Amino acid sequence: MIVVIGGGPAGRLGAIHLAQAGKEVRLVERRSIGGQCLHERCMTICALNDVARLIESARTQKDLGILDSVPTVSYPAIRKRICEVQDKLSSVLDAETRRAGVEIVYGAVGLLEGSRVFIDDEEVRADAVLAATGSRPAIPEIPGTDLTGVYTYRTLPTMPDIPRRMAVIGGGVVAAEFAHIFHAFGVEVEMIARHGLLRDLDEKMRSAALRDLAGVGIREETPVMSIEGGGRVRSVLLADGEEVEADAVLLATGLVPHSEMLQGLDKRPDGAVIVDAKMRTSVPGVYAAGDVIGPPYLTPAARREGVVAAENILGRETVMNYEGIPQAMSLRYDYASAAIAAGDEGVTLSAPAPAGPGSFWDVAGGWAGLAQVRVDPATGRLIGAAAAVPGASLLLSYIGYLMKQGITVDDFDEIVEVHPSTDGVYGLARYASGMLKKKDE
Secondary structure, three states: OEEEEOOOHHHHHHHHHHHHOOOOEEEEEOOOOOHHHHHOOHHHHHHHHHHHHHHHHHHHHHHOOOOOOOOOOOHHHHHHHHHHHHHHHHHHHHHHHHHOOEEEEEOOOEEEEOOEEEEOOEEEOOOEEEEOOOEEEOOOOOOOOOOEOEEOOOOHHHOOOOOOEEEEEOOOHHHHHHHHHHHHOOOEEEEEOOOOOOOOOOHHHHHHHHHHOOOOEEEOOOOEEEEEEOOEEEEEEEOOOOEEEOOEEEEOOOEEEOOOOEEOOOEOOOOOEOOOOOOEOOOOOEEEOHHHHOOOOOHHHHHHHHHHHHHHHOOOOOOOOOOOOOEEEEOOOEEEEEEOOOOOOOEEEEEEOOOOOOOHHHHHHOOOOEEEEEEOOOOOEEEEEEEEEOOHHHHHHHHHHHHHOOOEHHHHHHOOOOOOOOOOHHHHHHHHHHHHHHHHO
């Protein structure tokens, strides 16, 4: 029997892969299948952002005289309906996993002590183990994080209603996504980043994102000293002595691997389980995948890691390749990128994206998004792409795969695109192809 600990993207996909290969698989999940991606992070942000985009679109059309009003938000109703949809999706994942032949044990804790496996207090025999116990919110070591009114993505469902003022502590993707959402809902939002805001983004993509965050207060290179309040949060005290008033504080300060139940394995100082490219841990027969092994903390990467671990458990040598895995952020538009080379390699071209579904009315304000490609001038190979447009996440999934297959900008001459579309990558690639041909003449 193979024991899988954790029913998130890595564990569930790994378990299904093993069961479909004829193995007896027992998946141990303490809560509901689907992991944080379904219940607390990705899907929650999708749900909230759909509402935020609707409001922003209505606001744009009201300003143009097309609509006569902008809808208001019922946050309790949003939360209630989100939970209903999440429960439905969880039941679908449960059925799909069981149909594959996986036995699911809910409400139990899977534990490891080296190669010994326990489900709650009972030791079980296992031919191999896949540990996919995920991550949890990183809580900064500042006073006041335990005050009423301080939330993480995990506890945000307990927020009773939309606050008037919210401080978002953090400068990464999740911080930006929630800041955008609550600002669209009418909240006065102040982002406080210890370092730079979205500092891992290309500068042009970052500038585009700042357009979507217009109206949000942004403080960079600003350490937080404490969160102030009596019974509940009142303000955030900054290092320079300034207090930022807030009725609610959202901590979006990153993730830490959830590995306390995995003992006897080599780990990094932050608790991340150390694995090789085959997802093998320091203990023979024990594999790990997903957030518990640390960054990049991406659902597509976790799914692939789970499958790679399963393949190696089956004796089919497979290594994990992170090239071309897309990354995405959801603001007014989707922001997505994929690359197979370092950011300083090749030649980068950028251009405004064409107007299309989801961006037509924004042209009146002078903005329809951004497209970007990065090309190896010696070979014409596409080595990087990014887009800030409606639908960019879907587009970059396929572009990332094609880059891994060696697509060149010349190959885009053979592509007939959909129209109307917000895809500016296609046009830029063809433009790059023409530039390289002229250079060779």
